[in-house]
Amino acid sequence: MPKLSVIIPCYYNEANIPTLEAELVADKSLLPQEVNVEYIFVDDGSGDGTVATLHALRRRYPRQVSVVELAGNVGAYNAVVAGIEYATGDCLAVLAADLQDPPALLADMYGYWKKGIRLVIGSRQDRPETGLPRVLATTFHWLMRRFALRNVPAGGFDFVLFDRQIATEVLRMRERNSNIFYLMLWLGYPYVNLPYVRRPRQLGQSRWTLAKRVKLFIDSFVSFSFLPIRLISVAGLLLGTLALLYGTYIIALRLLGSQEPAGWSSLMVVVLFVSAFQMLALGVIGEYVWRGLDAARNRPLYVVKEVTKAQG
Structure with missing residues (x-):
């Protein structure tokens, strides 16, 4: 039976966990019955009740849910690497805890993996942001496509399903100050792109500050372009x-x-x-x-x- 590991980095997501449970963990119809699913929640040094909420979730689903607690906040991308290290699936997926990316798309992504596609990307066809955040995001992705990685989807992405072989390569490189998702593209595997419209955040407050956006841009551009x-x-x-x-x-x-x-x-x-x-x-x-x-x-x-x- 194939096994899928869903990695979910969490940072101040206490309010999102119950909704995530109802829409993802408890919903058996999201994926085919043939697949065995494990959920790996990685707490990235949250200062609220996220850890306690995750352990309560694990007690309700002890055979499906793992909780990885990091000692401090190291950023979402490093938290994803930690999740990859503890994942045991034949294929792995990364999903945001705020549910702005649709979990229902996992079924289609898994279907492409079953056909032999080792990298399946869910790219943002549209995004809920307006004003300066939207302009910055659009400019960032255009610059990356034009001067760094030409195979980056136009809207960018951080919702992805990938094969164990790609996970092994990512762990082997262990790059610092980089963009782990663009690193998967850099490996050169052909991929399938599934566009979707990103949903607005319903609960909690985003911790994705302007300073973090600027750091991501510098890290991504310097890592993949001279x-x-x-x-x-x-x-x-x-x-x-x-x-x-x-x-x-x-x-x-x-x-x-x-x-x-x-x-x-x-x-x-x-x-x-x-x-x-x-x-x-x-x-x-x-x-x-x-x-x-x-x-x-x-x-x-x-x-x-x-x-x-x-x-x-």
């Missing part, structure tokens, strides 16, 4: 060429006996512009250097406080 470094090289070459031409112009004026341009203001503008460029270049290079240092230290992605495994 464009920032290349742009610095091109800009440096252009500035160097301009400086050489201007220097030649000044020397020519001196040799010809002409009066050199005074222009203190223009000189200060040039100095400030070049200094700003240098600081920006150092910042971009620092992002790459920091990631190299973080990888070299080889600290664990997460620390597991306690694991309560399903009895099945």
Whole structure:
């Protein structure tokens, strides 16, 4: 009997767990009877009653539910890696605890896996956000498709079902400061894309802050593209060429006996512009250097406080 592991990272999701239970765990009709399902809830250092609610859920479903408690908050993507490590299924899926992604789509995703597709993606055809969050998300996915991974679905995704072989590769790499879902695309396996309209959040408050969005963008772009470094090289070459031409112009004026341009203001503008460029270049290079240092230290992605495994 095939086994499916559904990994659900949780962070301040106490209010969502009862709804998640009713719509996912207790609903036997979501998936074919042939599949054995385990649910791995990973608490990412929540400060509310999420852990207690998860253990209460496990007591109601001891053969299906496992709870992995992390010692501190390490981010949703590292929490997913922890879930992959403790998953025992032949295929695995990642589902958000806020139920903005439709659990009913798991049946179709599992069906494609049964046909031999090792990676099945649920991509967002539309999203409930408006205003600045929507603009930022759209820009992020466009930049990733244009300059990093060209096979990224237009709307992005974090709802995915994948084979055990992909899970093994992800665990083997254990990349830091990266995007685990885009890492699955980078592996190169052909995938099936199932578009859906993301639902608005009904309960609780999202912890997906602007700072976390910016970090995700930097992590994703730096992990899969060398464009920032290349742009610095091109800009440096252009500035160097301009400086050489201007220097030649000044020397020519001196040799010809002409009066050199005074222009203190223009000189200060040039100095400030070049200094700003240098600081920006150092910042971009620092992002790459920091990631190299973080990888070299080889600290664990997460620390597991306690694991309560399903009895099945």
